[in-house]
Amino acid sequence: MKRINRYGIRSLERDFPNNESCLNFIFNTLHKPICSCGGTFRLLTGYKKYQCSKCRFRISPTANTIFHKSDTPLSLWFKAILIFSNAKSGISAKEMERQLEVTYKCAYRILSQIRSALKQSNEPLTGVVEMDSAYIGGRHYGGKNNEQLSRAMKKKSVVTIAVTRGGKIRAEVRPNVTADEMEDFIMNNISEGSNLMTDNAKGYDRVKGRYDLEKVNHGKGEYVRGKAHINTIETWISHIKSSIRGTYKVISKQHLQSYLDAFVFHYNNRYSDKGRFEVLLETLLHA
Ligand SMILES: [Zn+2]
Numbered sequence: 001m002k003r004i005n006r007y008g009i010r011s012l013e014r015d016f017p018n019n020e021s022c023l024n025f026i027f028n029t030l031h032k033p034i035c036s037c038g039g040t041f042r043l044l045t046g047y048k049k050y051q052c053s054k055c056r057f058r059i060s061p062t063a064n065t066i067f068h069k070s071d072t073p074l075s076l077w078f079k080a081i082l083i084f085s086n087a088k089s090g091i092s093a094k095e096m097e098r099q100l101e102v103t104y105k106c107a108y109r110i111l112s113q114i115r116s117a118l119k120q121s122n123e124p125l126t127g128v129v130e131m132d133s134a135y136i137g138g139r140h141y142g143g144k145n146n147e148q149l150s151r152a153m154k155k156k157s158v159v160t161i162a163v164t165r166g167g168k169i170r171a172e173v174r175p176n177v178t179a180d181e182m183e184d185f186i187m188n189n190i191s192e193g194s195n196l197m198t199d200n201a202k203g204y205d206r207v208k209g210r211y212d213l214e215k216v217n218h219g220k221g222e223y224v225r226g227k228a229h230i231n232t233i234e235t236w237i238s239h240i241k242s243s244i245r246g247t248y249k250v251i252s253k254q255h256l257q258s259y260l261d262a263f264v265f266h267y268n269n270r271y272s273d274k275g276r277f278e279v280l281l282e283t284l285l286h287a
Pocket of ligand 1: 035036037038039052053054055056057
């Protein structure tokens with residue numbers, strides 16, 4: 001599938017030329033235009049509120065959203081959301097600071113609020129599902145001749161990933177790659193009976209019988225056997241590793257999951273720039 005439509009700063013300025021149009025969008029997303037009394041809500045000029053034409057009931061559309069009590073104007077918030085939405089390799093607070101011409105603190109706060117709204121779905125993946133684990137994060141230096149490799153590895157986190165072919169991805173920070181952990185991840189994230197593609201790790205054998213398990217043996221140089229491979233996952237892992245290296249340099253263990261949630265959001269909404277922006281806006285409004 002090709003990207004259906006572009007959505008950049010010019011489209012945003014056309015659709016949301018000012019703070020009022022942003023507020024109007026928020027109102028229309030969260031509220032009905034007609035009051036229960038039969039009157040019609042209209043924007044009170046000079047206030048960020050809508051008022052019923054008959055009973056005078058007032059609604060503040062930004063109440064209970066991340067936009068509430070924020071000093072950042074709505075149109076700037078929308079720009080930040082678009083920039084985040086289009087940054088498929090991630091975006092650092094430093095970069096957002098430059099793009100928006102705001103303080104680092106403001107950029108950092110905006111990004112954390114966006115990321116924390118992006119929780120992954122817990123709907124089971126189904127069909128042909130690839131699965132793999134990777135060591136991600138921490139500083140990379142393994143030392144000359146790898147003598148510090150084990151120390152470098154300890155700084156990394158285990159991330160277990162599953163993806164359906166042509167569909168959605170799931171990525172979780174897990175404590176380790178023992179058979180117990182893998183079984184737990186599989187049972188929680190993948191529908192029983194699915195066609196599960198993995199590498200040759202022994203741990204997967206636990207779920208044989210409950211899943212249609214097909215392994216490829218990387219150790220023996222086997223990467224694809226018929227439709228059995230985990231190339232979709234490996235491509236994604238190398239994308240997020242290089243994105244982390246290029247954009248964030250280092251992500252602490254504590255924050256890794258929320259960065260993964262953002263990468264997963266980008267992957268799962270990869271086909272349309274406009275669609276991704278709209279999904280992100282709606283997600284933030286309902287967070
Ligand atoms: Zn009313």
